[in-house]
Amino acid sequence: xxxxxxxxxxxxxxxxxxxxxxxxxxxxxxxxxxxxxxxxxxxxxxxxxxxxxxxxxxxxxxxxxxxxxxxxxxxxxxxxxxxxxxxxxxxxxxxxxxxxxxxxxxxxxxxxxxxxxxxxxxxxxxxxxxxxxxxxxxxxxxxxxxxxxxxxxxxxxxxxxxxxxxxxxxxxxxxxxxxxxxxxxxxxxxxxxxxxxxxxxxxxxxxxxxxxxxxxxxxxxxxxxxxxxxxxxxxxxxxxxxxxxxxxxxxxxxxxxxxxxxxxxxxxxxxxxxxxxxxxxxxxxxxxxxxxxxxxxxxxxxxxxxxxxxxxxxxxxxxxxxxxxxxxxxxxxxxxxxxxxxxxxxxxxxxxxxxxxxxxxxxxxxxxxxxxxxxxxxxxxxxxxxxxxxxxxxxxxxxxxxxxxxxxxxxxxxxxxxxxxxxxxxxxxxxxxxxxxxxxxxxxxxxxxxxxxxxxxxxxx
Amino acid sequence: xxxxxxxxxxxxxxxxxxxxxxxxxxxxxxxxxxxxxxxxxxxxxxxxxxxxxxxxxxxxxxxxxxxxxxxxxxxxxxxxxxxxxxxxxxxxxxxxxxxxxxxxxxxxxxxxxxxxxxxxxxxxxxxxxxxxxxxxxxxxxxxxxxxxxxxxxxxxxxxxxxxxxxxxxxxxxxxxxxxxxxxxxxxxxxxxxxxxxxxxxxxxxxxxxxxxxxxxxxxxxxxxxxxxxxxxxxxxxxxxxxxxxxxxxxxxxxxxxxxxxxxxxxxxxxxxxxxxxxx
Numbered sequence: 001x002x003x004x005x006x007x008x009x010x011x012x013x014x015x016x017x018x019x020x021x022x023x024x025x026x027x028x029x030x031x032x033x034x035x036x037x038x039x040x041x042x043x044x045x046x047x048x049x050x051x052x053x054x055x056x057x058x059x060x061x062x063x064x065x066x067x068x069x070x071x072x073x074x075x076x077x078x079x080x081x082x083x084x085x086x087x088x089x090x091x092x093x094x095x096x097x098x099x100x101x102x103x104x105x106x107x108x109x110x111x112x113x114x115x116x117x118x119x120x121x122x123x124x125x126x127x128x129x130x131x132x133x134x135x136x137x138x139x140x141x142x143x144x145x146x147x148x149x150x151x152x153x154x155x156x157x158x159x160x161x162x163x164x165x166x167x168x169x170x171x172x173x174x175x176x177x178x179x180x181x182x183x184x185x186x187x188x189x190x191x192x193x194x195x196x197x198x199x200x201x202x203x204x205x206x207x208x209x210x211x212x213x214x215x216x217x218x219x220x221x222x223x224x225x226x227x228x229x230x231x232x233x234x235x236x237x238x239x240x241x242x243x244x245x246x247x248x249x250x251x252x253x254x255x256x257x258x259x260x261x262x263x264x265x266x267x268x269x270x271x272x273x274x275x276x277x278x279x280x281x282x283x284x285x286x287x288x289x290x291x292x293x294x295x296x297x298x299x300x301x302x303x304x305x306x307x308x309x310x311x312x313x314x315x316x317x318x319x320x321x322x323x324x325x326x327x328x329x330x331x332x333x334x335x336x337x338x339x340x341x342x343x344x345x346x347x348x349x350x351x352x353x354x355x356x357x358x359x360x361x362x363x364x365x366x367x368x369x370x371x372x373x374x375x376x377x378x379x380x381x382x383x384x385x386x387x388x389x390x391x392x393x394x395x396x397x398x399x400x401x402x403x404x405x406x407x408x409x410x411x412x413x414x415x416x417x418x419x420x421x422x423x424x425x426x427x428x429x430x431x432x433x434x435x436x437x438x439x440x441x442x443x444x445x446x447x448x449x450x451x452x453x454x455x456x457x458x459x460x461x
Numbered sequence: 462x463x464x465x466x467x468x469x470x471x472x473x474x475x476x477x478x479x480x481x482x483x484x485x486x487x488x489x490x491x492x493x494x495x496x497x498x499x500x501x502x503x504x505x506x507x508x509x510x511x512x513x514x515x516x517x518x519x520x521x522x523x524x525x526x527x528x529x530x531x532x533x534x535x536x537x538x539x540x541x542x543x544x545x546x547x548x549x550x551x552x553x554x555x556x557x558x559x560x561x562x563x564x565x566x567x568x569x570x571x572x573x574x575x576x577x578x579x580x581x582x583x584x585x586x587x588x589x590x591x592x593x594x595x596x597x598x599x600x601x602x603x604x605x606x607x608x609x610x611x612x613x614x615x616x617x618x619x620x621x622x623x624x625x626x627x628x629x630x631x632x633x634x635x636x637x638x639x640x641x642x643x644x645x646x647x648x649x650x651x652x653x654x655x656x657x658x659x660x661x662x663x664x665x666x667x668x669x670x671x672x673x674x675x676x677x678x679x680x681x682x683x684x685x686x687x688x689x690x691x692x693x694x695x696x697x698x699x700x701x702x703x704x705x706x707x708x709x710x711x712x713x714x715x716x717x718x719x720x721x722x723x724x725x726x727x728x729x730x731x732x733x734x735x736x737x738x739x740x
Binding site for chain 2: 086090319332333334354355356416419420423426
């Protein structure tokens, strides 16, 4: 049931060159480098030591903080080192280096969990190590830990609106039944009445597949979304599926929704049935210098250069490597970073795609405003950012921006609007922090003063 | 002719009425001004740099006029001794000495010494690029060189030459605006009398630092052994000078194998030559 109304967006060139290609498992590399912070929240601590023998699915990193997800070994082999170095996030992080033995023995701990209650289910979700696999990497156990009765709709996000990426499409074709089973399990334990599967209209075979699997299920429906970027963004898909507005700073649960990526639900269902936690990732390898564009299943921790090499290598000089889609993905300066839980694509481009065209002056055409799904005024925000005018940034609601990049994509002056707005957001956040610290200091001072006066009064009495 | 007289007379009459109203308003609606504050404000340089700890020159002047006993008259670093003496004279106090300060960049890695590891095409500001793999350079501790400090400096005393921020000590007044915007936090504000400083901030081990930059401190501790005053120590893999103990002898600089300890010439010798970026 679509609301009939739509949020704005931009029409991007889909470039789904790998559409319809099956997901091929990649051979296990010689070494994997598993970072201890692959999710939003507290980083994990290694629970293995150098020299230990680990098996596939064995717990190697965990954390007692609630907002985190445990990390499991993706290979069998020996822990060669536990080192600090920079990961693809640009942060220096603890990494577990495992030298593989090629046997891929399954750990003894890999057994399907026994679930009898909601608490058991949430525990199992955490133990699965699943995080938001669409790229946000928010721990799924926290997302599902809602108040009973708060959520009435589970949205399965199969929009895949970014150009080039086709792994979710391939996974939906191959594992539609598992995904629907996963949805039913989640709906059962979290007591959710309605399920919606949102798929963009450029994947008619996936829509047909789900309709076939559902076979007239009354609780779950398949919703065809328009082919407009960014349909897969959380706030957009909630609006398209339910007509509810999710404002900045609120969680989907606040408007009665849970949005999960198709791959997240699939990995969760696989854990619930087989006990194998999240140890591999589906990736699209594409771009105009990739010799054989394809979809692959990669053990987490594999070096990106190994993935490219195993998949046929490059046919030209690579100038830019992007992890994720070209709209919201992140360029990396080198190719020796490990694949993490949140990656969904490796895109390699040559000079023609990698050159930033010259920025010219804003002509006030308003295309950024016409493209912004959040109804912001990106050019105005950019000006306020250049003036470091924090009040104006707040007034024009900069925190509503979700970094989708529609403004910069549609800008004829090629202004880096989303980059500026991202910086503007961090400026506002810093200011908030300062204000909070100031208020706290003032409150502490007032409290101390009141106490001193009280003591004085007590003394005079 | 008569056509002109009426409007001219009317304009003149309106002007007289308006001026009368204005002069009355100026009398009755006047805001009382603290003469002392105005006098002090006239002495201050007006850069609003905030080095005194107040929101600007106006704020400092008002605070001084309101509380001449509690607030010191020598807080204006850019104004130096002259301004401090003038303010003290206005308030009828004894003149206090101002400790002149200068900014100091703890990095020597210009384009010749170190390289960029990526072809960065995003926003060309240090604050923006810091969030992207810690900057485009191979060394993640040194000067990024996009000139946030240059844009922040109200005096034009810090400039990026060959990818490295350099301070003109003749012009710098030590207000600290550059230090507050530097995302790498490699700009120190030190007393102007200190002429020896370490031009490296790398926390990497010596081997990695050498790989990244030919002008990096490798933590060899030769300076530590050479120093007669126990003023220089290797902390976090790079040498750090304790300004309270340093006597400006420059022995450490002579011994340094990587030549990253710099000694500024004594005052009145021009230390800074702007190098053209193209050359």
